[in-house]
Amino acid sequence: MFAIKEDRELAPNIKLLRIEAPRIVKKRQAGQFVIVRVHDHGERIPLTIADSDTENGTITIVVQGVGKTTKLLNRLTTGDQILDVVGPLGMPSEVKLFGTVVVIGGGVGTAIAYPTAVAMHQVGNRVISIVGAKTKEFVILEDEVRAASDELFVMTDDGSYGAHGFVTQKLQALIEGGTSINHVLAIGPIPMMKAVAEVTRPKGIPTIVSLNPIMVDGTGMCGGCRVLVGGETRFACVDGPEFDAHEVDFETLVQRNRQYRSQEMKALNRFEAAAEIDSDALKPCELQRKYSEVGPQHAP
Amino acid sequence: MAEKLSPKERTRIARQSMPEQPAAQRAHNFEEVNLGLSAAVAEKEAQRCLTCADPKCVHGCPVGVKIREVVDFVRQGEYLNAAAKLREDNVLPAVTGRVCPQEIQCEGACILSKRFAPLAIGHIERFVADYERSVGRVGLPKRARSTGKKVAIVGSGPAGLSCAGDLIQRGHDVTVFEALHEFGGVLVYGIPEFRLPKQIVKDEIENLRTMGIEFQTNVVIGKTVTVDELFSEEGYDAVLIATGAGLPRFLNVPGEHLGGVYSANEFLTRVNLLNAYDPLHYDSPVYDCRDRNVAVVGGGNTAMDAVRTSLRLGAKNAYLIYRRSEVEMPARREEVRHAKDEGVQFLMLHNPIEFVGNSDGELCGAKLAKMELGEPDESGRHSVAAIPDSEFVLPLDMAVVAIGTGANPLVQSSTPAIQTNKWGYIVVDEATFRTTKRGVFAGGDIVSGSATVILAMGAGRKAAKSIHEYLTTNVWEAETTLA
Ligand SMILES: Cc1cc2nc3c(=O)[nH]c(=O)nc-3n(C[C@H](O)[C@H](O)[C@H](O)COP(=O)(O)OP(=O)(O)OC[C@H]3O[C@@H](n4cnc5c(N)ncnc54)[C@H](O)[C@@H]3O)c2cc1C
Ligand SMILES: Cc1cc2nc3c(=O)[nH]c(=O)nc-3n(C[C@H](O)[C@H](O)[C@H](O)COP(=O)(O)OP(=O)(O)OC[C@H]3O[C@@H](n4cnc5c(N)ncnc54)[C@H](O)[C@@H]3O)c2cc1C
Ligand code: FES
Numbered sequence: 130m131f132a133i134k135e136d137r138e139l140a141p142n143i144k145l146l147r148i149e150a151p152r153i154v155k156k157r158q159a160g161q162f163v164i165v166r167v168h169d170h171g172e173r174i175p176l177t178i179a180d181s182d183t184e185n186g187t188i189t190i191v192v193q194g195v196g197k198t199t200k201l202l203n204r205l206t207t208g209d210q211i212l213d214v215v216g217p218l219g220m221p222s223e224v225k226l227f228g229t230v231v232v233i234g235g236g237v238g239t240a241i242a243y244p245t246a247v248a249m250h251q252v253g254n255r256v257i258s259i260v261g262a263k264t265k266e267f268v269i270l271e272d273e274v275r276a277a278s279d280e281l282f283v284m285t286d287d288g289s290y291g292a293h294g295f296v297t298q299k300l301q302a303l304i305e306g307g308t309s310i311n312h313v314l315a316i317g318p319i320p321m322m323k324a325v326a327e328v329t330r331p332k333g334i335p336t337i338v339s340l341n342p343i344m345v346d347g348t349g350m351c352g353g354c355r356v357l358v359g360g361e362t363r364f365a366c367v368d369g370p371e372f373d374a375h376e377v378d379f380e381t382l383v384q385r386n387r388q389y390r391s392q393e394m395k396a397l398n399r400f401e402a403a404a405e406i407d408s409d410a411l412k413p414c415e416l417q418r419k420y421s422e423v424g425p426q427h428a429p
Numbered sequence: 430m431a432e433k434l435s436p437k438e439r440t441r442i443a444r445q446s447m448p449e450q451p452a453a454q455r456a457h458n459f460e461e462v463n464l465g466l467s468a469a470v471a472e473k474e475a476q477r478c479l480t481c482a483d484p485k486c487v488h489g490c491p492v493g494v495k496i497r498e499v500v501d502f503v504r505q506g507e508y509l510n511a512a513a514k515l516r517e518d519n520v521l522p523a524v525t526g527r528v529c530p531q532e533i534q535c536e537g538a539c540i541l542s543k544r545f546a547p548l549a550i551g552h553i554e555r556f557v558a559d560y561e562r563s564v565g566r567v568g569l570p571k572r573a574r575s576t577g578k579k580v581a582i583v584g585s586g587p588a589g590l591s592c593a594g595d596l597i598q599r600g601h602d603v604t605v606f607e608a609l610h611e612f613g614g615v616l617v618y619g620i621p622e623f624r625l626p627k628q629i630v631k632d633e634i635e636n637l638r639t640m641g642i643e644f645q646t647n648v649v650i651g652k653t654v655t656v657d658e659l660f661s662e663e664g665y666d667a668v669l670i671a672t673g674a675g676l677p678r679f680l681n682v683p684g685e686h687l688g689g690v691y692s693a694n695e696f697l698t699r700v701n702l703l704n705a706y707d708p709l710h711y712d713s714p715v716y717d718c719r720d721r722n723v724a725v726v727g728g729g730n731t732a733m734d735a736v737r738t739s740l741r742l743g744a745k746n747a748y749l750i751y752r753r754s755e756v757e758m759p760a761r762r763e764e765v766r767h768a769k770d771e772g773v774q775f776l777m778l779h780n781p782i783e784f785v786g787n788s789d790g791e792l793c794g795a796k797l798a799k800m801e802l803g804e805p806d807e808s809g810r811h812s813v814a815a816i817p818d819s820e821f822v823l824p825l826d827m828a829v830v831a832i833g834t835g836a837n838p839l840v841q842s843s844t845p846a847i848q849t850n851k852w853g854y855i856v857v858d859e860a861t862f863r864t865t866k867r868g869v870f871a872g873g874d875i876v877s878g879s880a881t882v883i884l885a886m887g888a889g890r891k892a893a894k895s896i897h898e899y900l901t902t903n904v905w906e907a908e909t910t911l912a
Contacts, residue, residue: 152653156653170704197712198712213647215610345695345699348649349838349839350694350698351698352679352692352694353691381686381790384686384688385686385688388688388689388791392708396714399709
């Protein structure tokens with residue numbers, strides 16, 4: 130069991146959870162993720178390690194509620210337990226002195242890009258961050274990202290905060306304004322990452338994206354997370370999740386992520402209907418009690 | 430009485446058949462197909478044994494189970510003694526009694542098989558193990574006085590479990606680290622419930638826990654902790670790598686990324702480990718096979734398990750596509766027969782050359798080429814080639830690729846001192862299971878490539894012996910003996 134030490138709402142439907150996982154804290158590097166299973170009947174989902182605290186032995190995840198499991202996670206509060214947390218998984222981000230690095234985060238992607246921005250800054254890069262969100266209230270981790278950046282630009286789709294427009298417009302403006310950029314990291318919705326790749330491609334600016342295929346084990350055993358990169362099959366959980374944006378086949382990724390759409394909708398509807406009838410029964414602690422005839426094998 | 434039968438009389442008894450769930454019924458549930466022999470039937474079968482002075486079956490068994498003595502006990506009705514005898518060489522008899530390829534091992538070597546049906550050794554073994562389980566009197570061996578040495582076992586498949594079981598008896602502290610959230614390796618995520626009920630594996634793990642072994646889930650060695658750190662920071666004196674051959678191979682044909690195309694590992698893991706067949710109670714999804722056309726590509730046990738699972742999930746047509754002919758299929762014979770009885774359609778001498786998708790990126794068919802066998806090569810295996818212009822499209826909604834697995838590199842890549850061969854499997858000294866790194870041993874599929882439960886178990890036990898030797902002598906000679 131992995132105890133939640135802190136829960137904080139960052140934006141509507143986006144929550145930060147600090148989880149006790151001392152073993153993972155010791156090893157984790159920027160760009161790596163964990164796989165989480167909330168309870169004995171739950172599914173395994175990947176979430177990036179946004180931060181960690183060596184002293185308290187905790188890792189931080191930032192979760193956007195998009196389906197049954199993430200919405201369930203977002204109901205958890207301090208003191209609740211998560212049954213399984215395994216990691217750190219995946220390859221760490223390539224962090225070295227590039228010169229000027231632009232880190233782009235869209236939506237919850239900001240939380241995923243944040244640890245790499247910190248690491249890039251620490252090794253002496255000039256970090257320019259561009260954070261994008263739908264509206265003001267969805268801008269997350271602004272102070273944290275600012276602290277890790279030499280410059281920060283916030284973009285909102287409706288102009289309610291920062292500048293009006295998409296992150297790609299800011300990137301384009303930087304390039305056209307003569308900023309010499311050595312490296313770009315873009316993490317966010319697939320259309321955003323694809324658009325960034327198209328902006329940097331003509332200039333040949335090395336660009337990295339973090340892919341989010343559906344995963345199961347996270348150790349290279351199932352191949353469910355396979356992505357096409359440069360025409361080759363790669364397993365995102367062990368070879369990635371970061372890849373060269375100019376080589377990624379985004380269309381295939383979009384299609385593969387749609388595979389369970391109808392089942393996911395049904396599961397979410399059932400979950401929300403049940404929550405309406407008896408939201409107490411869906412309190413994580415209740416669910417866990419119900420499902421936790423699992424015995425000592427799960428005690429770490 | 431039974432003892433007095435003449436050999437001739439013994440051969441006149443017909444091989445007792447295993448009762449099974451009717452095919453039409455079992456094709457729609459996940460309950461076990463084979464129901465097990467009754468005591469009376471097991472005893473009768475045991476009477477068929479010719480009690481050879483030099484029993485060939487024992488030589489046929491990869492771990493040398495004293496089969497004749499086990500069968501003797503069964504014939505005399507001493508089932509618990511039979512079980513104890515069995516456990517001397519085989520720590521997972523309820524598992525191997527169900528999944529060993531007996532036809533090419535003990536039963537293949539049985540002298541009866543020259544003129545009659547071989548003795549049903551697998552069925553007897555299963556009976557003995559189940560009897561022992563049913564009376565709840567598993568004779569757990571005692572633990573020797575503590576040696577104060579610590580051993581880490583990486584991976585909880587049959588190789589890791591059997592090694593752990595032997596080492597704890599010798600007085601060492603043993604911890605098993607497993608990457609997944611459950612223990613058992615392929616026994617829990619690969620082999621389906623209808624062939625190997627999970628409770629059996631759970632019980633065996635409980636036994637090992639009772640014996641004093643510590644089990645930890647959610648630890649990926651190479652990621653959460655490295656092998657070097659197991660020694661330097663966690664104080665282990667020896668490490669066994671038993672991580673299996675878990676990396677799925679794909680066909681590398683166009684369309685393999687379409688939605689609805691799975692590796693067998695993913696499909697079986699979703700159904701077995703994550704219970705995706707029960708969406709009302711479990712959260713992990715799997716493709717909805719009901720009334721759909723499903724094909725599985727391959728000819729081994731994994732392919733059989735996947736295709737029979739798809740039937741149980743409601744597939745309208747379940748095809749098994751194999752590029753050679755049926756006699757060449759590596760699957761256990763019993764699985765092939767069961768699959769056919771259940772209605773799996775065998776497309777032998779066919780090979781997919783492309784998966785075809787619709788505009789949403791979902792699978793809608795496979796382009797298959799018909800194949801023909803050429804002359805056998807030196808190993809006796811026929812070459813196989815596509816017949817020109819024989820392609821056609823088979824309409825499909827889901828496909829599973831079950832053409833084998835490779836070595837998972839997680840441990841090796843984080844521990845460069847462990848040498849691997851050109852396929853990525855760990856190189857060990859054949860006699861001692863020592864790797865090229867001091868204190869590190871390896872066994873099971875991660876050394877041999879995908880093999881069998883019994884071979885993995887045998888490797889785990891031999892490795893245990895060698896680890897014990899190392900821990901008591903502190904001599905590491907592998908450098909000189911390694912090729
Ligand atoms: C390496 C990696 C790191 C990730 N890090 C984070 C993170 O830090 N914070 C965070 O909020 N999310 C992160 N994700 C995405 C997260 O795993 C998914 O949102 C989650 O699995 C959805 O599960 P669900 O049951 O809530 O929703 P589902 O009901 O399974 O799906 C709901 C919707 O989300 C889509 N979806 C399903 N699985 C995924 C997936 N793996 N990735 C993206 N979309 C998916 C579906 O197509 C569907 O539209 C990461 C994904 C990967 C692969
Ligand atoms: C579907 C299927 C059906 C089969 N049917 C049969 C059959 O009928 N008869 C038969 O004899 N054989 C059968 N086999 C083969 C048999 O199951 C294997 O040969 C055997 O399980 C190998 O045992 P192992 O202990 O080497 O590895 P595995 O059983 O593969 O176990 C390895 C374990 O190590 C864990 N692991 C991997 N990497 C790490 C890491 N870095 N850190 C921690 N843990 C890790 C894995 O999660 C896994 O639990 C079948 C295999 C499959 C896939
Ligand atoms: S998640 Fe299974 S191989 Fe990547």
